[in-house]
Amino acid sequence: MTIRNVRDHGQRYRPRMACLKKVENVVLEMQDPKTGVKSQTQRLVITTIPHAITGEDIVAWIANRFKTDAAEARAMGTMMVAFGYIYPLQDHKRLILKPDTSLYRFQTPYFWPAQQWLVEDTDYAIYLAKRNIRKKGMLELYEQEQYNNLYKWMNHKWDFIVMQAKEQYRAGKERKKPDRVVFDCQERAYWVVHRPPPGTVSAMDYGHDRMVDPNMEEKKTPDYYRRIIMFIQQCIMRPRVKSSVSIGALIKYTTTYKEHDPFLHTCLPSSPWITDDVTYWTLNMPNVETPTKMRVERWTFSFGELLMDPRGRADFRLFLKKEFSGENLAFWEACEDLKWGAAETMKEKAQQIYKTFLARGAPRWINIDGKTMDITVKGLAHPHRYVLDAAQTHIYMLMKKDSYGRYLKSPVFKETQKKAVAPESHRFTETQLEQNAKRRRPSLSPIILRQQEEEQKAKLAASGPVDITQVMSKLERKQKN
């Protein structure tokens, strides 16, 4: 028995599925004997079953009804098949609409993907048990796995499932042959939609459920009005930007990043989410030796991009080391550490930073103007997370205006650019894709990644910062000799 005492917090509202009701109306229109889709009979070996429709008829009907072109009609037809309102009679696992003479049939209203009827695992277990009986134990691999899983966690209901499966099977045999075939096809199509075989994408993936039904009218209580008033007051107080400016910025951003977005552009070598091959992720690890060409290109877009990418930051650090101005980056990193670090070590960190970077005669003294220095030193009397914010911003702008430009022209960067790798796009066959899917493994645990990060940081700290006084003293010694 499912637990019903829990109050239903309305977690069943699926906002993106508001289209289902509209598709149902379209399907009803398609049934009209005069203006609907033409139906034919499907001829099988012994029986003939009516009400089969061809893919091209569906596409033609949709194009006619909605006055669109064939490509759009085909996309809409594929959506209807993916949701399960129409199911293919041949090649039942691929839920697409083929605009040729391949046959389809309408699904019965009971098996429509309705908004409020959850797809129960009990029903799926009963279906798998029935299929087990029919196929005499030879279920497909993924079905067998599901069956075993369900047996484990629905064990308390298993007797019921077996009994019900046998009874449904026997009741099904009471109908005539053609009806039996149709019923089997219908049920199978329903479960292909709601429990898709591995390697296929389900149209029923709609993201998180919402707490509130978006179509329900909200009662106008004083609370509701209070909320509306607060919302509007905040809207008025927001700073406004001219749309020409914001749209210009948006256009600039999209044109720059167009080719770097894996959704809009092909991802080299291949998107791991599609082909299950993780080369893309291994090539773009945070501390990889040779970055990819796309990654290096992104460093040229803005200074922020360079700093945010760990590999980019490492490259920049190398460049600054050669120029002996590594203290700016070190100060910036220390400020970041202070901002994002633990609260208990904050005071010591702030003191350490002051001693290393800000005090007069400090080993890695940074060059900030007098006013900022004043504010910072005053703030350090009562240190908090954002006490070094002004200094950090100043140093950031300094690096951006000065070092960044020189870095992009430097031999370090040019070397990295030359060595950057541009992987070729993968071309997998169907069988290879299936193998990849089977070989899927979870990625490195975040704990391990964090440990690696800490090791890196420790190594960096241990290698010792090259501060200007040491270098000056070395130079002096050389001169003396």
Added chain:
Amino acid sequence: MGKDECKTMLDALNKVTACYRHLVIALGSTSDSQNLREELKKTRKKAQELAVANRTKLTALLKDKSISKDDRAEYERLWVLFTSSMELLDVDMKRSLEIGQDFPLKVPTRHLIQTGMTGSTTTVAARAMSVQNMKYEADANIDTVDLKELETEIAQVDQMMEEMEMKVQVAPWAVEAKQEAGAELKSTVSVGNSSVGVISICEEEPKETVEGETGLMKVFAGIIFTVVLLIAGILGYLVINL
């Protein structure tokens, strides 16, 4: 014995639930008709009678404090069977209400979904009611009248299930199944050759059907051939002798 009675009643309820589901699946499609609505009504009423009978029996048995632990475990298992059946029935009734409202029969522009099912469901309903033939005696506007009754019946079932939850203290997750995985394969009636042929049509492997069919044909042909040979042999022997 109380257990056997319970089991037979539960089997009956199970059968009616399975048949009801088959009938609801046919709603709204081209095999929908006045008869189907009447069959649904009758099956539903029978299911409710069985449900009430089961409930009284099981609650009486479970309330009895003087039963052994094994007996109690068995009754709990039967209780879980009963509640699962009731849940399925509840969902099917609600869905039949919704689909019945969406697909009224007596409307001039009637659009039933062309699902390919055209046969009637009399045999399924007869199985549910445990009769040989179904008698249809309802009037013409059963679809609208029935829906109101259906609403009240759904309310009744909901109330019954709430009462059951409150009054009977059974932990459903503590029940262990008696059947193991794959148990359904063991004691089903042997699948006849014809239905194997039918189902393999669905599997896009028409070769299988054809092979199955011609396999049978081959066997028959072989038998006939041997019979003919025997007759020819006997005749030849007689001719030679005479």
